[in-house]
Amino acid sequence: MTNRSAIYNKNKGTWEDKSFHLVVYLIFGAFTLLCAYPFYYLLIGTLSNTQLVDMGKVILWPVDIHLNNYVEIFKVQNLGTTAFVSVLRTVAGTGTSILATAYMAYFFTKENMWARKFWYRFTVVTMYFSAGLIPGYLNIKMLGLMNNFWVYIIPALISVFNMILVKTSIEAMPAELEESAHLDGAGYMRRFVQIVLPLQKPILATIALFTAVTHWNDFFTTMLYITDTKLYTLQFLLYELLNHIQTASQQIEYESSNQLAANAITPTGIRLTLTAVVTIPILVVYPFIQRFFVQGIMVGAVKG
């Protein structure tokens, strides 16, 4: 039996190994920096003296740290409502979508369902065609979901792709678990809620995270279907701000008590801070996404 560590460490410490590692560290380090810096800039830019940020003096570290930007940003018209809509939509949309998707997946695992193959194909085929933008718009209008909070929730209830994932996961479950409950007289809903659902937590958590991120990042739905400013989402507000759309109802007004103060908010400041407000929740949730997805794969790739 050959010595495994001898095999793996044969190259260690050689010039080839050292130079290889040097180049790889440089290239990957540079790209990593490229990925991380914009977010870092976002943080230091919103925490620093606003005049200095405008002049481009804030580059590597925050200067004259203050929290004024984050206080001022809430004076932006309707920010509280908008934030609330974003959060509500993300939480409610994700929760309902997970349940609806898992529900559909569960019943599609029942092989004796009437015309199962047909209805399953009926569902899956929708991943390959799209009715288009205008037809979608007309449809939403016809269904009475225009300018309505439910337009954020109902059309997104079932993601076919996620449904397939959950279905596969349920099918990998031992059949005996449900069987014994069935013999004890439990009906389908009981078995779904009390047995199947709890066991699907990993896959449900994964799709929950991705669904939540999709909801949080979406601005197009608001753009197409919502005109009531009280139903705007943060992402759409940011989009409008970036495009300087200035109609009477959409103009972003802020009342700054002290415009001349060193830390009075500037237009750049508003943009950066609003971006930060929209981005920080993702940064906060990100470690959880990481834990579920990437770590498991990374650990498996470690050699020796």
Next chain:
Amino acid sequence: MEANLPVRKQKRWNDFKLFLYVLPAIIIIFLFNYLPLWGWSFAFFQYKPGRALLDSQFVGWDNFKVLFGNVVMRNNLFRVLGNTFGIHMLGYLFAPLPMLFAIFLNEVRSTRFKKFVQTMTTLPHFISWVILFSLATSLFGSTGLINILFKEMGAESQVITMLTTDKHVWITQVFLQNWKNLGWSAIIYFAAIAGIDQQLYESAMVDGAGRWRRIWHITIPLLMPTFFVLLVLSIGNFLNTGVDQYLAFGNALNKQYIEVLDLYVYNLGVGSGQISFSVAVGVMKSLVAFVLFYIANTISKRVRGESVF
């Protein structure tokens, strides 16, 4: 009542009951995927916004004919298709990057470095294009950080106009896409590499194969099926780009080259109110995309079938 039915009928009813359970979900699928298809009829009318459909004049295939017949429309259509093709083709040049990213990062001995790089490089995938645009404006915009630094260094002529020019639009957008998705796309290759039998590497090392030999003869051939399946599936998506990226980065200055097919449909319909044309273009796109998907799926099944036995 059910208990009185003979066993076979009871089973049939039970099977149908299962369908009834799933029916609400199927209705949702129908409402939001199949029902909108009636909107395709708008392509056959000369629809004017504000009027009901049936008040409008039925024009049959005229709208489609005009799309190709009218010089202006035809040029626009080809321009837009060109943009879509151009951006995708450039994107294909970058297609091997995620795989190479995974391969070379995997060779690094330090697990901490690997984890750190993975964490940082997958982060951009989770932000929206709007956020990305905001970040890009802050750094690369005309009053952004980089340009201010250039001005201070006296290099006035080096001003970056990345976001407000019609030059280099395609490559800029492709770069942005890769910044956003490279780390994320590499994940599937990490998973594939993790699935490679370590004994292959061990016996190769015993036989004296160096790092590059091992990568070339073991890792890459075993990753090829994944690479090809992803490539083929992306062909199915060739006409689709989504609007998010191009709505965020598009403006009057770069419109000529940034307006991809999806954005064109949006601009025609919601922008200038030419509903009938917008639907006509959308219908054609949906049909072609469906065919592409079908072809891509068939090919990918063959590839997977061959490599997985």
